[in-house]
Amino acid sequence: MKKEPPQKYASKIFKKHNHNACFNDSMKAFQKHCVQKNLKLTPLRSKVFEFLLRDHQPLGAYQILDMLRDSGFASTPPIAYRVLDFLIEQGFAHKIKRLNAFVACSHPGSTHSPTFMICRKCDKVAEIDEKDSGIDLKKATSFDFKVEEAVIEFIGLCTSCVTVEAT
Amino acid sequence: MKKEPPQKYASKIFKKHNHNACFNDSMKAFQKHCVQKNLKLTPLRSKVFEFLLRDHQPLGAYQILDMLRDSGFASTPPIAYRVLDFLIEQGFAHKIKRLNAFVACSHPGSTHSPTFMICRKCDKVAEIDEKDSGIDLKKATSFDFKVEEAVIEFIGLCTSCVTVEAT
């Protein structure tokens, strides 16, 4: 099995990045994934993924519903939750529990236990690599408990907001 | 400043422990804390803490409301949420996001970034020491982000439930 190359964009959303390339690459990866797995990349799914990708801002389900309405889609809760479930199952989105909101995954494709840094001031969210997070999941699994999944959310201040607050 | 002695009971709820002693010690610690900080340990607060302590099972706010009703207290949502907020602020309870439920803290007194192990089968929750969790918060703080708080929840199977599932 070939090792995935490291992701170029958006590994840290707090930094500037080439977002056009980031957006296009993500969309293409999603399309490719759906073809490979024989899943239907419908207009609805594509649109929701686009919303999440647009500026990496976490979106609540009801925000997404509003955006869908504006785009001419049906907009009752199950519509959004179903698509979000799909995106999460396929590894192209995550739920941020702290915000009850959803973000596009920053390194789709590879299975991973994402760690998030959430700015309590601007609500921006960065998804970081396991190796950079200070987390050692192997160490976490004790003989008392079999860890299957880790939900890790750091809350604090991003660089911009730290600066503002220091003023 | 004197170093806190290690907690004797319930550091891992999946293990058997002397629960009578655990219960009494926790109650006393809570009483002592309230006296020291000049906070009122009212019957309501005491009762809710007792519920949480009873068998370490995480309780939802509405479960607690039912139990309060049975004990002759008022039982509209703010009643429970306010007491829970109080217990959390004082460091005697935590919220488990995965379960939308609340547990008594296993090592109250010392400030800590709790890490939880949550059994997806029986919903039991153990709070573990930072040093045992495989988490290094200092390492997690990058120059891009100032970590103030960490929410860490491991989901998996406790020993009993692993055994059952293997059958």
Added chain:
DNA sequence: AGATGTATGTTATATTATAACAAGGAGATA
């Protein structure tokens, strides 16, 4: 007693999420 501050009680409502079932459409099968 009167003033103050905190805790509790009450009413209403906001926010987030799911259950259950109906309708539509693409592709396979006959």
Added chain:
DNA sequence: TATCTCCTTGTTATAATATAACATACATCT
């Protein structure tokens, strides 16, 4: 082509979780 099957989308209703705003009670201090 007709029909079957599967999956997606649409609809209606409701569950589950949480908070806002305001009223009352009650202790403590003066």
